[in-house]
Amino acid sequence: xxxxxxxxxxxxxxxxxxxxxxxxxxxxxxxxxGGIPYWSALEAARYAVENHDEIAELIAQDDEKRAVAxxxxxxxxxxxxxxxxxxxxxxxxxxxIRHQVLPLTEEEREAVAPFMAxxxxxxxxxxxxxxxxxxxxxxxxxxxxxxxxxxxxxxxxLPVVVRRKLVHTFPAGTLLVGDYKSGKxxxxxxxxxxxGYASCTHxxxxxxxxxxxxxxxxxxxxxxxxRPDGYRVHGVMITPEMRAGWVHARRWxxxxxxxxxxxxxxxxxxxxLRVDDFTGIDxxxxxxxxxxxxxxxxxxxxxxxxxxxxxxxxxxxxVKKAREILxxxxxxxxxxxxxxxxxxxxxxxx
Numbered sequence: 001x002x003x004x005x006x007x008x009x010x011x012x013x014x015x016x017x018x019x020x021x022x023x024x025x026x027x028x029x030x031x032x033x034g035g036i037p038y039w040s041a042l043e044a045a046r047y048a049v050e051n052h053d054e055i056a057e058l059i060a061q062d063d064e065k066r067a068v069a070x071x072x073x074x075x076x077x078x079x080x081x082x083x084x085x086x087x088x089x090x091x092x093x094x095x096x097i098r099h100q101v102l103p104l105t106e107e108e109r110e111a112v113a114p115f116m117a118x119x120x121x122x123x124x125x126x127x128x129x130x131x132x133x134x135x136x137x138x139x140x141x142x143x144x145x146x147x148x149x150x151x152x153x154x155x156x157x158l159p160v161v162v163r164r165k166l167v168h169t170f171p172a173g174t175l176l177v178g179d180y181k182s183g184k185x186x187x188x189x190x191x192x193x194x195x196g197y198a199s200c201t202h203x204x205x206x207x208x209x210x211x212x213x214x215x216x217x218x219x220x221x222x223x224x225x226x227r228p229d230g231y232r233v234h235g236v237m238i239t240p241e242m243r244a245g246w247v248h249a250r251r252w253x254x255x256x257x258x259x260x261x262x263x264x265x266x267x268x269x270x271x272x273l274r275v276d277d278f279t280g281i282d283x284x285x286x287x288x289x290x291x292x293x294x295x296x297x298x299x300x301x302x303x304x305x306x307x308x309x310x311x312x313x314x315x316x317x318x319v320k321k322a323r324e325i326l327x328x329x330x331x332x333x334x335x336x337x338x339x340x341x342x343x344x345x346x347x348x349x350x
Contacts, residue, residue, distance in 0.1 A: 013138060013204065013212050020138065023146035023196035026253040030188045047074035072206040082183055089115050089182045089226070090149065094134050097150070097290055114228030115182055122224065122231040127155025131175060135198035137215060142250050148197040152178040152222060159234035160220075162286035170220055176235075178222040186225050186234055194221025194236045195246045273297050273328065280321050284313045297329050305333040 007025045012018040048071040058067035092112050095102035131151035138145045158170040177197045198218045205211045221236030266277055276286050288311045294303050
């Protein structure tokens with residue numbers, strides 16, 4: 001599967017070659033966001049209406065492609081701006097909790113000031129004690145990781161009210177895994193996010209030595225929603241059913257991300273494989289081959305490495321992919337003067 005720009009991966013502390021998906025990456029792949037298509041369409045339409053003069057001018061200039069891109073890109077721009085503000089708030093909040101001064105530009109200071117005023121109110125009223133902040137957490141068996149905003153103990157009880165019913169109360173001093181949210185709303189997936197963090201087996205202490213310790217036992221979660229107009233703390237029950245659901249989400253992510261893409265083959269036609277069946281080769285290179293009458297893998301083998309490499313945009317990586325494709329039909333090219341076999345490369349690395 002092609003990685004999205006919003007994905008985050010961590011290196012396993014026990015194996016630096018092993019990349020672990022983050023809790024939020026797992027949720028992004030497995031959690032259905034039913035309202036997003038409607039919201040995206042609404043924001044695109046809103047942009048087109050509010051900027052109709054600009055859109056109309058582009059259309060009059062026969063630049064419909066740019067007009068469409070501007071309107072269609074509105075949801076992504078809004079999301080990116082919110083994400084950047086959220087990152088800034090997290091950085092400033094972490095620094096304040098650690099009693100550190102974070103250098104900010106005037107623009108950054110103005111953007112985050114309303115949120116920090118609310119954070120001050122939250123600290124004064126909820127009386128939190130922080131056991132850790134911005135700690136990397138890992139699950140050594142399920143192979144995932146994440147950054148838990150904080151381990152927090154409130155100085156006051158935290159009731160958990162669900163659908164107009166009090167289902168639990170965390171007493172003051174209960175250790176919870178906490179996560180700050182600064183967006184307009186808190187969504188159900190935040191509960192599963194807290195479950196993913198709480199279920200981890202190890203934690204990086206985030207000190208000078210980056211000491212790895214066993215994950216402290218947390219009794220639940222707290223989603224701390226900070227907005228300019230006030231705060232809300234959402235208690236999260238991390239039940240056996242929630243933990244089982246998280247294990248399922250992790251395994252479903254594995255199936256969606258790794259297994260499903262590896263289970264379906266490329267589209268083929270009768271009469272053997274063609275070069276243009278393989279989208280892994282740059283489209284410009286495939287087009288250049290087509291103009292030279294190179295269609296089948298037999299044609300590609302006869303065309304040769306040197307001629308292939310002479311095509312613009314082919315490059316060494318293209319040669320490597322072409323060799324892999326030729327090998328499907330037990331075909332090959334002789335090695336060039338600057339190439340070595342995989343066995344030689346492995347011996348050299350050893």
